[in-house]
Amino acid sequence: MFTAYATVPQGYTVHSAATPMSFPAGEAHLKVEGSPAETPLYFYLTGADANEYITAAMWIDYAHQGGHKVQALIPYLPGARQDRGTPFGAKVYANLINAMNADEVVCFDPHSPVMPALVRNLRVVDSSAVIAQLLRNKAGEYAGVICPDAGAKERTARTAAALGLPLYSAEKHRDFATGKLSGFTCEELPEEGRFLVVDDICDGGGTFMGLAAATGLGPDRLDLWVSHGVFSGKAAQLRQAYGSIYTTDSHPGAANPDVAAYITPLISHLI
Numbered sequence: 424m425f426t427a428y429a430t431v432p433q434g435y436t437v438h439s440a441a442t443p444m445s446f447p448a449g450e451a452h453l454k455v456e457g458s459p460a461e462t463p464l465y466f467y468l469t470g471a472d473a474n475e476y477i478t479a480a481m482w483i484d485y486a487h488q489g490g491h492k493v494q495a496l497i498p499y500l501p502g503a504r505q506d507r508g509t510p511f512g513a514k515v516y517a518n519l520i521n522a523m524n525a526d527e528v529v530c531f532d533p534h535s536p537v538m539p540a541l542v543r544n545l546r547v548v549d550s551s552a553v554i555a556q557l558l559r560n561k562a563g564e565y566a567g568v569i570c571p572d573a574g575a576k577e578r579t580a581r582t583a584a585a586l587g588l589p590l591y592s593a594e595k596h597r598d599f600a601t602g603k604l605s606g607f608t609c610e611e612l613p614e615e616g617r618f619l620v621v622d623d624i625c626d627g628g629g630t631f632m633g634l635a636a637a638t639g640l641g642p643d644r645l646d647l648w649v650s651h652g653v654f655s656g657k658a659a660q661l662r663q664a665y666g667s668i669y670t671t672d673s674h675p676g677a678a679n680p681d682v683a684a685y686i687t688p689l690i691s692h693l694i
């Protein structure tokens with residue numbers, strides 16, 4: 424979803440008066456004629472709809488033609504998981520974002536360091552401060568943070584430190600021949616208390632169902648934070664394994680009603 428913001432002479436921040444439209448042949452455009460005087464500030468772009476990226480590029484061009492610098496707030500970096508192989512999706516999406524020519528790009532908790540290194544003028548916002556703010560009154564209810572796999576070590580260590588909790592580690596095992604997940608293990612956990620599993624993305628939820636089974640804990644002792652709730656496929660089954668599921672509004676999938684996650688709006692954390 425694409426939403427652009429601007430300030431008006433009265434000093435308020437409002438939705439930009441330059442509104443997206445498309446020509447009959449399908450090209451993106453903006454209706455700017457008759458727009459009141461405004462100073463374009465930033466846009467908030469969630470999900471991975473490539474057409475919205477073209478609209479965003481149009482809006483940046485509109486702002487630049489008026490002599491204004493603008494931020495591209497893109498919490499979910501599309502292609503960040505395609506950080507190797509052929510085609511090299513992270514690079515293709517990074518090129519698309521670079522071509523938009525934003526004066527600053529801001530993303531939230533990217534999947535790996537690969538794509539951030541390819542995007543120009545990028546500022547990365549970490550998830551730990553957002554999680555700590557969200558759970559400020561609940562941190563005392565937890566006995567620890569669980570790291571789901573080796574790739575999430577740094578993220579979960581920062582979160583555990585921000586919440587003042589110990590960190591416990593789990594592992595995802597992959598069959599090298601097929602690339603398929605072959606199982607999960609989790610280090611021994613204390614016998615009492617709730618645990619918060621922390622990761623970047625929940626897609627179909629398989630990782631988190633497998634992990635929950637490996638802990639031997641039920642929803643009365645397990646909660647889940649994922650920075651980007653895609654919640655595709657069988658993600659609704661997470662309800663059987665986790666008490667509370669927390670995510671952000673970085674992807675439209677976060678609103679999947681069958682997952683019923685608590686959604687933290689991110690925009691104020693990015694500007």
Ligand SMILES: O=P(O)(O)OC[C@H]1O[C@@H](O)[C@H](O)[C@@H]1O
Pocket residue numbers: 504534571622623624625626627628629630631
């Ligand atoms: O198991 P699902 O939810 O499909 O995928 C989520 C996992 O896939 C990885 O990219 C994420 O970092 C996360 O660990």
